[in-house]
Amino acid sequence: MEFGFVIPSRGPVAQPAAMTRVAQRGEALGFRIIGVSDHVIFPVTNDSTYPYSESGTISSTGTGEILEQLTVLAFLAGQTSSARLLTSVMVVPYRPPILAAKTLATIDALSGGRLVIGCGAGWLREEFDALQTPPFDARGKATDEYLKAFKELWTAEQPTYDGTYVRFSNVLFAPKPPPGAHPPLWIGGESPAALRRVARLGDGWYPIGSNPTYPMDTPERLRAAIDVIQREAALRDRDPAAIGYAYHAGWYDTEPAAGPDGRRIMTGAHDDVAQDIDTLAGLGFTSLIVGLSGASEGEMVERMERFAEDFLG
Numbered sequence: 395m396e397f398g399f400v401i402p403s404r405g406p407v408a409q410p411a412a413m414t415r416v417a418q419r420g421e422a423l424g425f426r427i428i429g430v431s432d433h434v435i436f437p438v439t440n441d442s443t444y445p446y447s448e449s450g451t452i453s454s455t456g457t458g459e460i461l462e463q464l465t466v467l468a469f470l471a472g473q474t475s476s477a478r479l480l481t482s483v484m485v486v487p488y489r490p491p492i493l494a495a496k497t498l499a500t501i502d503a504l505s506g507g508r509l510v511i512g513c514g515a516g517w518l519r520e521e522f523d524a525l526q527t528p529p530f531d532a533r534g535k536a537t538d539e540y541l542k543a544f545k546e547l548w549t550a551e552q553p554t555y556d557g558t559y560v561r562f563s564n565v566l567f568a569p570k571p572p573p574g575a576h577p578p579l580w581i582g583g584e585s586p587a588a589l590r591r592v593a594r595l596g597d598g599w600y601p602i603g604s605n606p607t608y609p610m611d612t613p614e615r616l617r618a619a620i621d622v623i624q625r626e627a628a629l630r631d632r633d634p635a636a637i638g639y640a641y642h643a644g645w646y647d648t649e650p651a652a653g654p655d656g657r658r659i660m661t662g663a664h665d666d667v668a669q670d671i672d673t674l675a676g677l678g679f680t681s682l683i684v685g686l687s688g689a690s691e692g693e694m695v696e697r698m699e700r701f702a703e704d705f706l707g
Contacts, residue, residue: 395675397706398427399686399698400482400644401470403461412691413466414473419695421477423702428470429482429512429683432463437520445517446604446644452518464489464497471505479505482642482683483512483582483600486537487527491560494540495547496567502577503569512600512640513541514582515591528559534587535559541579541595548576580640584608589619593626598638603659604645612655613673616641620678640681641674646701660684664704671705 401416402408417428436455443450467479479501489497502509515537516522519530528536539557546553547567554563571577581588581596584605592599601619603611610616624634643660645651650662659670674682686701688694 395671395679396426396681397701398425398429398478398480398681398683400429400431400683401466402687402694403431403433403463403466404456404459406689407687407691407694408459408461410469413470416691416694416698417470417474417477420698421474423698424706425477425698425702427478427480427510427681427683428474429480430463430466430470431482432484432488433460433518433521434462434488435521435524436460437518437524440518440520442517442519445607446602448606464494464501467509468501468504471501471508474505476508478508478510480510480580480683481512483514483580485516485521486513486540487516487522487533487559488525491540491543492547492562492565492567495544498544498577499548499567499569499571502571507571507575507577509577510580511577512580512582513537514588532559534591538591538595544579545576549573578638580638582642584610584619586622589622590626592623592637593630593632596637598640599623600640600642602642602644606654609654611653611659613677616674616677616679638681639677639679640683641679642683643685644683645685646697648700668705 399420401413407416420428436458444452463481463484470479498509498511515533522530536559539560543555543560546555548570553565553567578597580598580600581592582600584601585608601610610619623637627634627637645660647661651658660667686694686697688697
């Protein structure tokens with residue numbers, strides 16, 4: 395199992411020197427993945443349902459401060475040497491597809507092939523509207539087309555794509571990732587549509603456990619979802635064994651927290667969390683992103699060091 399954390403894009407840690415120290419300390423401790431989340435702009439008010447809380451409301455957006463995800467990853471590429479750099483997740487329709495494919499390929503090249511693309515279709519309608527993206531209600535189809543276009547641009551000598559939301563031809567695109575080694579696409583999401591997207595287009599599945607509509611917080615639920623992905627992949631003549639699995643637990647606490655079915659995984663005593671990690675590994679998960687952010691750089695580093703001492707030794 396490889397472990398990672400998400401570095402904050404706003405707040406006291408989202409400053410160049412602090413981000414550098416946290417990222418480099420994470421590498422030194424043995425964390426293998428550093429993720430960055432994705433928002434571009436926040437609405438003053440919104441009627442959208444946040445999918446990862448029981449209340450369905452987004453936490454305070456404050457002044458709207460947030461650093462742009464891909465720019466942060468390019469910065470971190472220059473501050474680190476070994477950790478993989480993860481979009482956790484990139485809302486695929488937010489950026490024009492050719493420009494996004496170029497930016498991603500550039501980060502991958504400059505980092506020595508360390509980019510991992512966690513990707514999702516998004517949930518914040520008002521942000522879609524502000525960014526003048528494809529229609530919010532068509533975000534799933536647009537996401538699929540963008541991902542197909544990425545692969546075409548990264549692999550074809552003279553890429554061409556003719557879709558509803560993406561069209562291009564008569565173009566050259568370079569540099570390309572090495573043949574057979576483009577950045578892996580980890581498909582985020584827990585809904586049936588997301589599972590089908592994994593089977594069609596994903597190199598991996600990257601769920602968050604806290605979606606109350608589609609909870610992925612017990613071994614039974616995760617196993618059932620993996621079975622769906624593998625069946626759907628086989629129906630599309632894809633090798634199910636070629637799909638990897640990474641889990642995002644956006645929390646970690648040494649005190650047990652109540653979940654809908656008892657203790658929430660990745661909380662509680664050392665032995666409980668160790669058993670959770672073993673259970674995830676037994677299901678086929680090879681990467682685990684844990685919530686280690688703190689109110690300050692010092693608090694975050696302390697949490698990272700404690701987790702590393704307990705589980706990375």
